[in-house]
Amino acid sequence: MRGILKIFGGNSNPALLQSICDILDVAPGKALVSSFSDGEVRVEIHENVRGKDVYLLQSTCHPINRNVVELLVLIDAVKRASASRINVVIPYYGYGRKDQKDRPRVPITAKLIADLLSVAGA
Helix, strand or coil: CCCCCEEHHHHHHHHHHHHHHHHHHHCCCCEEEECCCCEEEEEEEEECCCEEEEEECCCCCCCCCHHHHHHHHHHHHHHHHCCCCEEEEEEEEEECCCCCCCCCCCCCCHHHHHHHHHHHHH
């Protein structure tokens, strides 16, 4: 598997990322996932992903909105770095409990998040 795939993660679960990489005998991808001084998400991919299968691991747990935005920015970063395929692994899918309308005038948030991930390039 070495060289064929790259696995990156946001800040939601670095221990899980390391465990998965250990099992697969691959190193976690080199990336900076942090914040600018105003709190905006900052992502820099520090290795070549051109033509590679890229896996992004990020739970959308607390802080849920921050983790969702980190994932969206990670997707955009590897897409713009010309990854061949982008695969998103979400061990915990926040907003998943709103997968259907149970009352009038309420959003279907699970669908909204899925649409955002798709539009971002996942």
